Amino acid sequence: MKTGGDLVADALVAAGINFICTLPDWNMARLIERIGQENSWIHVRLGREEEGVGICAGAYLTGKTPALVMQNGGLLNSVNGLTTTSLQFGIPTLLVVYYAGDINSRYFSTVGDITEPVLEALGIRHYILRDRAAVMQTIAGATVLTMDSKRPVAVLLNRDLLRSEGP
Amino acid sequence: MKRLDCLKAIAGTVGDALVVGSAGGATVEWYHLHPSEGNFRSRTLGLASSIGLGIALSLPQRKVIVLDGDGSLLMNLCGLPTAAWAAPPNLIHIVFDNQVYESSGSSPTATAGPTDLVAIAKAAGFPRALWVHDVDAFATAVADALSAHELTFIGAKVEHGIVPGIASPTMDDAENKYRFMRHIENLEGRKIFGSGYPDL
Secondary structure (H helix, E strand, O other): OEEHHHHHHHHHHHOOOOEEEEOOOHHHHHHHHHHHHOOOOEEEEOOOHHHHHHHHHHHHHOOOOEEEEEEHHHHHHOHHHHHHHHHHHOOOOEEEEEOOOOOOOOOOHHHHHHHHHHHHHHOOOEEEEOOHHHHHHHHHHHHHHHHHHOOOEEEEEOHHHHHOEEO | OOHHHHHHHHHOOOOOOEEEEOOOHHHHHHHHHOOOOOEEEOOOOOOHHHHHHHHHHHOOOOOEEEEEEHHHHHHOOOHHHHHHHHOOOOEEEEEEEOOEEHHHOOEEOHHHOOOOHHHHHHHHOOOEEEEEOOHHHHHHHHHHHHHOOOOEEEEEEOOOOOOOOOOOOOOOHHHHHHHHHHHHHHHHOOOOOOOOOOOO
16 A cells, blocks of 8 residues: 555656655655655755755756755745756756645645745746656656756645555 | 955865855855866855755765855855754865855844854754864865865854955856866766756
């Protein structure tokens, strides 16, 4: 039996992510537990999300394929770094973002309201994952896109997906 | 103690160490004194230390030097525990503490008050963290860090003031990125661009 968090972890390994920074959210607890157990990457645990933008940038400069795992509140904390480091220099990073305030989640609808508009304003392409069947292909494709475009690309993870269980 | 004199004292000694500069005057002076394909200039206040950490963790066989300022470090203080926990032994974090936000009008930072950045680095878990108070001690501290195999933080209290006659580097940010990455390809003897993903 695998949770959605397990599926996302499997997909990140399969996509070739080899450097990963994380800051927890309750709904990503299993995902981050799995990230900590994998040997496919260098894993850095953050204190605030924007530093992860810089750490991932440094890793990319040496040839790594980096991902930054965080909540969408952390995405908002990271906007200056995403703008003046990632976008200004042309540095790819796969942003794996828990979508607080998406449908069927409580307490953070205000953050949910502005998450996609902020990404659109930044010119960061984003893909919402609500369906287990789409996890592997979306994360693999988003990783190719970020590396090819040399810009961050975001994958937004819905709560029901992360909590889902299946084979 | 002047920042420029500190940088002059190490410009000939850093070898092939990779150098990440913060968005501030130290980086302008460093690019002038030590032009190198192995220099990278951050544009986000606070993130030079994070970029240096990412490089150091990814290239454990290379020495990485971060040239930071007090204002920049104060904007990313949580980066100190992150670096101390990850503990790359090849990372040297140098902070020139002039007690002002020099690049943005020279209003004071908290280090003009009670804040001690070396004490913060020690408390964050840096195994080596020290203040230096003259140029010789600075050069010795950097030489020691380059020969040691331990995460190091060096604080240098310096006078504030931008040195006249040193122009800001004209290199475009994307150009800086590509030149730095080509330098890594040459140093490491491997391809970065054009590897990993199939051409379709």
